[in-house]
Amino acid sequence: MKSKEKEVYLLLKRIPRGKVTTYGDIARKLNINPRQVGRILSRNEHPIEFPCYKVVRSDGNLGGYTIKGKNNRDTLKIKARKLLEDEVKVNNGRVDKAFFYSFR
Helix, strand or coil: CCHHHHHHHHHHCCCCCCCEEEHHHHHHHHCCCHHHHHHHHHCCCCCCCCCHHHEECCCCECCCCCECCECCHHHHHHHHHHHHHCCCCEECCEECHHHECCCC
16 A cells, blocks of 8 residues: 555544545645545545545535445445435535534
8 A cells, every 4th residue: 555545544534423524635634636535535445444435525515436446326325325324414415514624
């Protein structure tokens, strides 16, 4: 596992229950591009240990969610369900900024 990849995964474990963070916030913390964060998360083989579903776009949009190399509407439904199980409310495919967590 590459160094930045490991750092991204370690940050995921620090997101508290009932909170999400953004691709941009992780990227700022690690001084990388948000798209790189997305690529790293899309390869996450341990989503239980490293909860990548807790990462959304800066506008609250759910963004993407990849499960076993697949990313489609059904995977976004799973992402929304997992967030709800984690006490994060999702309305019309968005998370309110009150649920945002920052690593700053």
